[in-house]
Amino acid sequence: MTDAVERARRILSAAGLGQDDLVTVRPLDGGTYNTVEELVFTDGRRLILKTPPPPQAPALRHEHELLGAEAEFYRGAATVGAPAPHVVVLAHGRLLMTACPGxxxxxxxxxxxxxxxxxxxxxxxxxxxxxxxxxxxxxxxxxxxxxxxxxxxxxxxxxxxxxxxxxxxxxxxxxxxxxxxxxxxxxxxxxxxxxxxxxxxxxxxxxxxxxxxxxxxxxxxxxxxxxxxxxxxxxxxxxxxxxxxxxxxxxxxxxxxxxxxxxxxxxxxxxxxxxxxxxxxxxxxxxxxxxxxxxxxxxxxxxxxxxxxxxxxxxxxx
The missing domain is CATH 3.90.1200.10 (Aminoglycoside phosphotransferase (APH), C-terminal lobe)
Structure with a gap:
């Protein structure tokens, strides 16, 4: 089992979601700090998984616990109906969210x-x-x-x-x-x-x-x-x-x-x-x-x- 699939299975388990219908884990371009991956399921659903760099990686001072802040932004956006991902779960230092179209x-x-x-x-x-x-x-x-x-x-x-x-x-x-x-x-x-x-x-x-x-x-x-x-x-x-x-x-x-x-x-x-x-x-x-x-x-x-x-x-x- 690859590291990407293992990461995905752990976060799906934390979210209380089934793992058997996971088809693939695909890396996405564009992220300059966190690792971003797309999880694709047999029914066509897509989720996005973000994983931070290891703690020892060099970073700016404010670049700590960024995924918690990201989850907070999405929760705030949801209260006013702004189009943004919905948080599925924040666990094991990783953020799982819905995918937006476009x-x-x-x-x-x-x-x-x-x-x-x-x-x-x-x-x-x-x-x-x-x-x-x-x-x-x-x-x-x-x-x-x-x-x-x-x-x-x-x-x-x-x-x-x-x-x-x-x-x-x-x-x-x-x-x-x-x-x-x-x-x-x-x-x-x-x-x-x-x-x-x-x-x-x-x-x-x-x-x-x-x-x-x-x-x-x-x-x-x-x-x-x-x-x-x-x-x-x-x-x-x-x-x-x-x-x-x-x-x-x-x-x-x-x-x-x-x-x-x-x-x-x-x-x-x-x-x-x-x-x-x-x-x-x-x-x-x-x-x-x-x-x-x-x-x-x-x-x-x-x-x-x-x-x-x-x-x-x-x-x-x-």
Whole structure:
């Protein structure tokens, strides 16, 4: 019996599901941290199994117990009817969930009009997600400590953690860690405007949005919620407009606001957005070291992501 089949049988047993109708276990591409496998059954059912790397594998500080956070995201999404996997069981450090229909957005070969329609649908879905509130601020995994009573405490701990990771892994950054830290601190007062912890996916780039093409394209699922935290809804706009600016996306923003999403691009809101952009781009640059990224990806990150980090820091410093 292969390791993959043994993993599948153990998690199926923990879920109280039969194992005899398991046909195959197939690895899926796209996961950059956890191992992702598809379980196919005789009746055509599909389940998705995610397995974390071994505990001794190098990782960023916040990358611990991510699958528990992912399960929490899916449970939150279910309360507002957002399309996302349903948790079957979280056991033995692994997450078993239902499969969502569709193809990752960036691989779906969409016409421009279809893109606009999907951006409008996505605006409504994200507004729905942001109605979900949590018990405190920060990562629910406890990797950086317990949830905080305020967003400033939580986010500054998150930011300090990725800067500590950059030092620890000696990651290449376009500015020194100390300079990044000094610049970020100038905008921390803007975080005090956030008083309610909302559900934030924080990784809603097109690869984590499935598009179903049964007739007119529609969003089939919001997946890979492992980076979720409780915090400022504005933080989701960073990956939703990855390497860009959400203010250039009227299709999304119009429906987001029509469906109850609260956003006003004040000077302090833009300061917070710049902080969140810099946080994500710091992660993207730093993680290349523990992930042992290849030369091509490292080159892309330095050429494309690093200028975005610099621009965000300049906005903060300005």
């Amino acid at each position: 193809t990752p957005w960036h691989l779906a070969s969409l016409e421009e009009a279809e893109q606009r329609t999907l951006r409008r649908e996505l605006g409504g879905l994200v507004a729905r997600l942001h109605r979900v509130t949590g018990p405190g601020f920060g990562y629910p995994s406890g990797a950086l400590g317990p949830l905080a009573p305020d967003w400033r405490t939580a986010f500054t701990a998150m930011y300090d953690a990725v800067l500590a990771d950059a030092r620890r892994f000696r990651a290449w950054l376009p500015r020194t860690v100390d300079e990044v830290a000094r610049t970020a601190k100038t905008a921390y007062d803007a975080l005090d405007e956030v008083t309610v912890p909302h559900l934030v996916h924080f990784d809603l780039w097109q690869g984590n949005i499935l598009v179903e093409r049964d007739g007119a394209p529609r969003v089939g699922g919001l997946i890979d919620g492992e980076r979720m935290f409780w915090g400022d809804p504005l933080a989701d706009f960073v990956s939703l407009a990855l390497l860009g600016n959400i203010e250039d996306d009227p299709e999304f923003l119009t429906v987001y606001q029509e469906d109850g999403g609260q956003v006003e691009f004040t000077s302090t809101a833009r300061q917070r957005l710049a902080l969140y952009r810099s946080y994500l781009y710091l992660i993207m640059l730093t993680e290349t070291v523990p992930r042992a990224a290849g030369d091509e990806h490292v080159g892309w990150v330095r050429e494309v992501v690093a200028p975005q980090l610099t621009a965000a820091l300049d906005e903060l410093g300005g």
